[in-house]
Amino acid sequence: MDSLLEAWPWWAQVALVVLLLVFSAFFSITETSMMAANRHRLKHLANKGSQGSKFATELLNRTEELLSVILIGNNVINTFVPVLVAGIAVHLFGNSGSVISMTTAIVAFMIIIFCEITPKIIGAAFPDPIASRVSWIIRPLVWLMTPLVWFVNLFVTALLRVMRLDTRKSNHGRLSPEELRSLVLETSHFIPSHHRDILVNFFNLENITVDDVMTPRARMETLDLSRPIDEVIHQLETSYHHNLPTTDSDPDRVIGILSVRKAISLIGDKEISHEQFKSLLLEPYFIPSGTQVLQQIHFFQDLQQRIGLVVDEYGIVLGLITIEDIVEELIGEFTTSLPSLTNNPQWLEDGTFLASGSFSLRDLNRLLQLNLPTDGPRTLNGLLLDTLEEIPDNNVSIKIADCVMEIIQFDQQSIKMVRIHRPPSSLVKSNRYAHSE
Numbered sequence: 047m048d049s050l051l052e053a054w055p056w057w058a059q060v061a062l063v064v065l066l067l068v069f070s071a072f073f074s075i076t077e078t079s080m081m082a083a084n085r086h087r088l089k090h091l092a093n094k095g096s097q098g099s100k101f102a103t104e105l106l107n108r109t110e111e112l113l114s115v116i117l118i119g120n121n122v123i124n125t126f127v128p129v130l131v132a133g134i135a136v137h138l139f140g141n142s143g144s145v146i147s148m149t150t151a152i153v154a155f156m157i158i159i160f161c162e163i164t165p166k167i168i169g170a171a172f173p174d175p176i177a178s179r180v181s182w183i184i185r186p187l188v189w190l191m192t193p194l195v196w197f198v199n200l201f202v203t204a205l206l207r208v209m210r211l212d213t214r215k216s217n218h219g220r221l222s223p224e225e226l227r228s229l230v231l232e233t234s235h236f237i238p239s240h241h242r243d244i245l246v247n248f249f250n251l252e253n254i255t256v257d258d259v260m261t262p263r264a265r266m267e268t269l270d271l272s273r274p275i276d277e278v279i280h281q282l283e284t285s286y287h288h289n290l291p292t293t294d295s296d297p298d299r300v301i302g303i304l305s306v307r308k309a310i311s312l313i314g315d316k317e318i319s320h321e322q323f324k325s326l327l328l329e330p331y332f333i334p335s336g337t338q339v340l341q342q343i344h345f346f347q348d349l350q351q352r353i354g355l356v357v358d359e360y361g362i363v364l365g366l367i368t369i370e371d372i373v374e375e376l377i378g379e380f381t382t383s384l385p386s387l388t389n390n391p392q393w394l395e396d397g398t399f400l401a402s403g404s405f406s407l408r409d410l411n412r413l414l415q416l417n418l419p420t421d422g423p424r425t426l427n428g429l430l431l432d433t434l435e436e437i438p439d440n441n442v443s444i445k446i447a448d449c450v451m452e453i454i455q456f457d458q459q460s461i462k463m464v465r466i467h468r469p470p471s472s473l474v475k476s477n478r479y480a481h482s483e
């Protein structure tokens with residue numbers, strides 16, 4: 047080594063050291079950027095025609111070979127540089143312990159600063175663009191060093207077998223539904239809040255059943271054909287719904303679904319009868335209670351249905367669900383059938399909100415940014431009765447999930463009206479959403 051260096055001018059020796067340090071920094075920045083790169087973004091850019099992103103994606107699919115080339119190159123250079131610098135120092139200043147010690151410290155400092163920390167910080171800060179660019183150089187290196195990498199990996203594979211580790215079982219960056227949900231929630235600065243809410247609601251559909259989305263039976267409008275024809279016609283003329291579940295004498299037995307639009311077309315007939323309305327009935331579609339909403343979407347598509355009746359194990363109708371109800375669960379309410387309903391409830395100036403006892407807990411949580419439990423009763427009345435374990439006989443207040451509720455109207459059967467006091471957690475959440483918009 048000394049004889050070889052003596053034949054080189056001093057500037058050539060220094061240039062060689064600098065060049066090797068640059069190579070070491072290159073391998074360091076490549077390692078960090080490749081490992082920190084977003085695989086999904088690189089695939090997206092590759093599909094749009096970015097050749098560098100395509101090369102980077104191919105390299106990330108061969109992680110073992112990629113890391114082997116980077117680490118072999120980096121460690122060989124970092125081992126050779128101190129030897130080279132020590133030879134230059136001995137040649138210039140003589141062979142002494144202090145010269146060797148000082149040279150070793152200087153080289154270690156230079157490698158740490160210029161070849162490790164700085165390049166890796168840059169690679170971690172801008173992983174995707176750097177990975178796309180360095181892949182042009184690393185890709186041919188992987189091909190050229192294939193024999194050496196194969197030889198080295200023989201020992202690596204043997205060591206992994208001794209440790210009983212199988213790298214083929216790794217997920218290679220695949221995200222679970224919960225991880226995707228967290229990723230969507232963290233993109234408040236990139237995705238509009240409304241779009242983000244739709245994506246989050248879509249992930250939540252997996253844990254929602256038709257019982258959570260349906261209109262409860264107590265709020266269903268049904269048409270009883272056993273009533274006088276004048277009352278039937280009046281109900282049809284004043285109905286805000288397009289389709290009505292229809293009964294005949296027995297309120298617990300739905301005989302069909304009547305299209306209000308088709309029924310109205312018969313009203314001009316002076317001799318209209320109940321039988322004419324019955325001839326328009328469509329066969330009811332019954333849905334077992336507990337059916338998952340995602341599964342029910344497929345059922346609606348396969349059976350070409352838009353409306354169904356949710357029934358329990360005894361065949362008792364519990365409620366009604368339409369495809370529009372599921373869509374509104376995703377994107378929020380976009381239409382209303384009754385003019386008295388409000389789609390955008392707001393807190394009053396005193397920080398309270400008046401809610402009907404029949405109000406859905408899921409709707410309250412979504413519209414008022416509350417955190418009321420939904421794993422039990424589905425309505426506000428049900429939650430309060432379940433907590434109190436009795437129907438109150440006077441106005442009482444109760445605190446559930448950091449939310450104070452004041453019962454202000456009730457009867458012998460249920461709680462009719464509740465004044466909800468805005469919790470501090472809801473105020474903080476609302477301000478955060480407003481800021482993100």
